[in-house]
Amino acid sequence: MSSFFVANTSLNCKFAFQIFKEMVNFNGTLISDNEVQLSTKNRAFKYGDAIFETIKVTNGKVVFIEDHYFRLMASMRMLRMKIPMKFTLEFLQEEILKLTRELPSSSIYRVRLTVYRKDGGLYTPVTNEVDYIIEGAPLEVIKKEVYKIDIYKDFYNYSGLLSTVKTTNRMLNTLAAVFAEENDLDNCILLNERKGVVEAINGNLFIIKGNVVKTPALTEGCIKGIIRKKVIEIIEKHPKYTIEETTISPFEIQKADEVFITNAIIGVQSVTNYRKKEFVTEITDKIKSSLQLAIVTG
Template identity: 60%
Template sequence: MINLNGIINKKSKLLFDYNNRAFKYGDALFETLKVKNLQVYFLEDHYFRLMASMRMLRMKIPMRFTLEYFENEIINLVKQNNLDSARVRFTIFRKSGGFYEPKTNEINYLIEATQLISVQQLNYKVDLFKDYFVYSGLLSTIKTTNKITNVLASIFASENELDNCILLNEKKHIVEVINGNIFLVKGNVIKTPPISEGCIKGVCRKKIIEIIATTHKYKLEETAISPFELLKADEVFITNAIIGIQPVTVYKKCNFTTQVSKELAIEFAKLI
């Protein structure tokens, strides 16, 4: 079952026409949320990021779109699918009409819920994706449906037996991975690209930064990162809303340790 504008429909039902703006122009954005035991993890962070993203894209936010409405629509759909834990995708798209310039800024929304599969891998191999770039700037920091670079990087990863790829921006700096943010550890310094480099303003990224800020053991640096720094790193880990923290163990001929990421994972679990 899926939820289209508050109405529960069977997945097999035809929902969109050819004028759908998400299809024609990628005029849409989305949130991926983790629900466990009918609890939406980091609900407020996801909600406020979605509202801020809609404002950036000049979408009209309906009056009923309160935090409580957002949560109830998600939980109701999870229950309708006979799940108590789920991976949820909440997609917002502008109503049909117009060419590049839309006829209206009013929106539709679609919610999908599938069985939650959240397993951390012991061996995790990554490499750089250098065919195309993520361009730095504010639009790259929100989760729009314009993800062709991520799609091509995913194909590259599959063809080369990788678990993930590291994306670069036009300055050849590290931005993120296909499905999350990235952190490098060297000694007691933990680095991650700043939002200005074009990385997604990840909810899990935000939580990890907050954890690091409360400890005197590690120093966080939000700074531009060259790919060459990967070769010198002690550890590399990635973060996203579903898996939380995933340590990277192999990059080219480098083998990384996982001690710091495991320590942070323990602290991260306390927030849930």
Template identity: 65%
Template sequence: MINFNGNLTASNLVLSSNNRAFKYGDGIFETIKVENLDIRFLEDHYFRLMASMRMLRMEIPMEFTMDFIEQEIIKTVQCNNLNNARVRVSVYREDGGLYTPKSNKINFIIEASELNVKVKDSYVLDLFKDFYVYSGLLSTVKTTNKLVNVLASIYADENAVDNCILLNEKKQVVEVMNGTIFLVVGNTIKTPAITEGCVKGIIRKKIIEIITAHPVYTIEETQISPFEIQKADEVFITNTIIGVQPVTNYKKNIFETKVSKELALALANLV
């Protein structure tokens, strides 16, 4: 069962051929983790969703409060007989128009599936160089246009690696295909700055907060060359579902995982 505009319906919902998310990528989404019917970092997800809708000039319904979103997510999770779930909230402009929409009003879909979280002991990373992410502000929003990520995922599958690093048009590191990348160099932990085109990840934000408060480590949001990855002591990636995934292999490099595991534990203890 899925939630379509607040109504629970069969998961084989057929959308119109004029659906704007399908025709133009005119939509956004949030991937959310639910554990024991508790929505992890609900407030952060909610405010990112609202900021994204404003940026895309979507009309935010009056009822779209944080309480409303929470209730609709939990309703969807429960109707699928789940306590732990991977949830996707998709918001897209109503049908109609060509590039110029007929309306800025929105529809939403909430989907819930079984939560499958497994941090891998061995995790191999590669570099995807076929296409680039543009380092503009729009790239920081989770829109439904994710062609570079799709092609990077196909490349990863064809080359038997777990994930790929995405680059921007300046050939600098942006992120991985499903999350944020961090490099540990001594006591400094680096991650690409938002100006490089990376998504404003929720777990990215939380890890940066943890590092900022840490007595030993310092954080740098900066421009990162692909060559710096091979010089790092550790590399790890983050996303909403997995939390922190240490990287063990990149090209000929084998990385340590001590700092990654320490930060993963700190993240798990956040309320």
């Protein structure tokens, strides 16, 4: 029997992390976070000329490190950043673990690796060489029984290949998050210029209707999510369900049986409410269990 049907023991939950006075890994050197000095010429600050990976570390294991690594390398190439010779998978994994070993004790950490072009230049950089900083903090699981979402319509997430890259230009996500907080929502759905569904504020979106699972295609402008990829692989292996990477209209969300959001930290987050619609979580719970098994055995 497929692992898709492993009994579910997880709860609908939302991850949060407490900020500690902590160490960061700044270009390979561990220093206190309040000792980091970035100049006014920093290109991540001035132009959003940076990319990042948000990574989960569980029991000393960097979860899905290969997928994060290859996505980072592809993003750096796309943005014409010079990849240092030392940037091997093994090197970056050890740099992450070197930091987490110095953080307050926890079985789970949230880690962010940011890579940015070195200082200097206006729109045109003076160099394509990069610096990097790795931040981390222990994670705390908070039970979330009800998870409400709605559409964010004020601005669009324009479709195209550049939108699939995790750059530090997250103004749209920030504005949508403010909107969600003001309206007592847990998340919002972002739309593209064709008013098609793109993703949630902090992750990819999936809808389930009958035996068909749909998620926006990369051509819609969504992030090329690591957990998105893993969930697609899980569903592709199951004979009963079909996965479609396609265009999704907001109307289809209203008609769906189930809706869930994925990202590297929460894994799979069930959605229970969209406007007046309430969703069940039966298939989503099975996908959660299969994903957890993939994390443990992968």
